[in-house]
Amino acid sequence: MVASAAAFARKTLAIADMEVRRLRHDPTELLTRALQPALWLLVFGQVISRGHVVDTGDLPYLDFLVPGILAQSVLFIAIFNGISIIWERDLGIVHKFLASPTPRAALVLGKALGGGVRALIQAVVVVALALLLDVRVRWDPLGLAGAAALILLGAAVFSTFSLIIACLVKTRERFMGIGQVLTMPLFFASNAIYPTSMMPGWLQVISHLNPLTYQVDGLRELLLAGALPPGVGLGVDFAVLASALFVLVLISARLYPNIAR
């Protein structure tokens, strides 16, 4: 039992390490990905902030927005993981992994962890932008470590989710379509750019079922120094994301072999 758990962890890390090595060989992707959050903060954030359109209590709107945009960029990176699995299937890479003695869940989790590392690097960019915009960040080592953990967890949730979609739709073209259809609603039906309290009742319900809401909620608490709007608490945030991940890994480990057939 212990030996097989160690082997599982080892193989998960081997897959994640491979993803990180790829990124090291070609880091240009990180730069291009930084553009989107920069636009959201520098353009959208500034405009909405000046117009005082969104009521965020005593917290400046830009402060409120930073964790939301951080979570959004994690979401977009993670959703991209699904398309890479289709690409790897077309190249035969997936087949070779599946024919090796690697537990399916380790393949899924390793890939998710690789997405998490990309997301962490993105987080550094977003926080740097936030500092430029005078957002008051809480410089507490424990808070930062917690935020890093939450980013990894959130990235893993959405990577695994996108892997499930990839296993179901199987072609790049279909995935591109569905990816768009899923990411935007996940983003808008969350508390990322406006508080849940501003939403109509039906949207509030959806927002409470959306894992992204819990990631944003946790990140606000861990990263911001100002007066926060009431949240659900870190315990709930972590618990919701961890349970979502558990269920999604179980489902995707079952579906993953289908992609090679």
Add this chain to the structure above:
Amino acid sequence: MSSISMRALTREFGSTRVVDRLDLDIESGEIFGLVGRNGAGKTTTVKMLTTLLPPTSGTALVAGYDIRTQAAQVRRVIGYVPQALSADGELTGYENLLVFARLFDIPRAERRRRIADALAFMELTDAAGRLVRSYSGGMIRRLEIAQSTLHRPRALFLDEPTVGLDPIARHAVWQHIVKLNAEYGTTVALTTHYMDEAEALCDRIAVMHKGAVVAVDTPQGLKARLGPDASLDDVFAHFAGGSPEGDGRYADTATIRTTADRLG
């Protein structure tokens, strides 16, 4: 002793029977060729033997393990090189081997030496630190074979190992397959639709047509069945012939084209 034995191995996709009750025994240490036209069921057979695809009925034993009920054990003792170019172009040759050394549970202390040996065996030592996307097609194939044999598998499955390669690269890949088989006694099961490849490499050949095996013998034996002057191409045309249309699904042809394109 047989290393791979198929017992009424069958696979259907919907109402189409793609592999039809295969009963084949591949002996330990043998290089065995599955030949047939595109769509004859070769790749589907390999996918079943490598546990990627469950059979609809029947089963097979690989190194004594049942592909249906002992898939995890089968995966420990096989190596597999799929038809598409499956080495990761974004990583170096060394890194491609490293990840598989870890997945195959090769102990940390041994990894470095095992990888160095595999690179030397496939004559890739000088290219080990380069990104694989700068490799030639033949080098990629050799790297893939190295990847899939790091753990010294009992049986190695090669799906169309030289599709799209130029003649010189093909001969280099053949040499390495023969050397691997001679030095480590690895059983090799390969699919091909090139008759010169089957003749150069295989101890025995099974001709597949529409999912079934229509003839099994040594290359000499198969030729002798048709007459004193028959070539293996004649054998192929005789057993797997028929109309030029009709065989080969769109997806098979597309994969071969993509592979050939990537090889330049």
